[in-house]
Amino acid sequence: MLGRLYCISDYMKDSTILKYVKNIASSSEEREVENWIMSSKENMKEFNRLKAMHIASSFEATTNTTNVDKAYTKYDKSISRHLNRRKRVFSVVLKCAAVITILLGVKLIYTKVLNTPDIERLNIEGAITLELDNGDIKIISEDGTIEVVDVKGNIIGKQQGTKLRYQSTSVSEKLVYNTLTVPYGKRFNIVLSDGTEVMLNSGTSIKYPEQFIKGKNRNVFLMGEAFFKVAKDKNHPFIVQSGDLDIRVLGTQFNVSSYPEDVITNTVLVEGEVSVYDNKIAYEPTEAVLLAPGQMVSWDKESRGIEVEEADISLYTAWTKGKIIFRHMPFKNILKKLERHYNVTITNTNTSLANELFTASFDIETIEEVFMSFDKNHNIDYTINDNQIIIN
């Protein structure tokens, strides 16, 4: 009898260890496994053996999710950059030639975009759009290219693929705003005129000046979720305004999630230093909450409360690599994330499920596969009709 019990508890231990190794254990399970590992040399050895076997037997998983072509292109570029240091003079000439050709190419396509009739403008549902200061709306197609011109007709921004890059031109004195909107199911990148990179998640809208003005703060307005790599400029603080919350930065990397339907605005700091504060109160460095790398600050829009905690950065920035990770997340929040990511509508009539916590991660799976895996692990009764999903 004793012996049997021992076996069962041993088996349970093994499966929790496996969960831990696979990075899918709940935090209480994590603590349990960690304590078990630390409690004796034998346990540690056994853990190492299991973990090594797991890694050794799962190479395919990474092979399937890794884009070696893309990685190699990146590597090749780094090497050429290295080589090019020696041939600088030559390469400058080449670069100029390349820029001219690209500009010409863009110009042609741009004229075409401008000439398309208004019908297309009406059908912007589901498309990435760029709203200019004068109210004009341009549709951005991910395999196309457009350019943004200022009042004098100078080119100040160019889009290629999923990136829109602004460049700093002549000194401007008036702030001219553009608004970029990314629908559900899509993502997009912008490089602002100061060199700041912004990755926009699905269902996000950002308003920013075409050109920042010397001597003034760099202000942008965000609704939704974005990852910022702010270009260093000590004299011009970069401020992300999100509802009543301001996030103030000098030069750093961080993620902001502030969807209108979420009560909480999250800011996760990856590198550098940011401070956050209620913008209904004037900025006071001593009053603002200062964030250290690896920390997350949550702002409750309703109670106006600010809370700082340690956070797993990779969890909050996974979307920038096309992954979605849920860790102990209520089912209702998961559904919202899935709706954004896959551009689907999900109706949940099973209220008892809404607040249940789940842990999972997806990247290349289709929405059907996502639900299949939920069903497999948690027995969920659902039906999928095109973009409509109903859970009973």
Add this chain to the structure above:
Amino acid sequence: MNNKVNNISSDSFILLLEKGESIAYETLFRLYYDKLVHISIGYLGCYDDAEEIVQNLFLKLWEDKKKLKPISNINSYLYTMVKYACLDFIKHEKIKMNFVNSSLEKKLSIQHQFIKDEAASLLLENELENKILEGIDLLPEKCRKVFLKSRFEGLKHHEIAKLLDVSKRTVDNHISNALKHMRLHLKEFLTLFL
């Protein structure tokens, strides 16, 4: 398992790396990248950091090409590089997270001791080699022929087309296929240069 080690290690391959032959780097990269990323994920638990570490590792391999001579086993060399890069990363992470709660520190300590575990290292290094050897599946023969002629005999595409009596377009396709899959047997690769 031991005689397989000899398959992968080779002076002539190192020589190519030393000379900065881009094809040697590309071969190595395409063979090893995802596998090293996998090990690195196992060590660190994070995909992005893992990819960055492996990119840097290959960059370092290229930058340090003049110092590669003493390497006798490229598989073991690459594995060791990943291992130490991950150890460094965790050390750095520990310092960065100095102020953080003890549970994170515990996690990092466990990761740290795992990377240093010799039995685990041995298993992973051997399995890495097995995977590479498996991965060096042979290309369809015609594809391989074209590829070898182009890359190693230095023939122009139209010359190969003439030689093998196929169109230049076919040659282009074969080469891009070969490059894409790069399932070229390293041994074969090496004998071409001896």
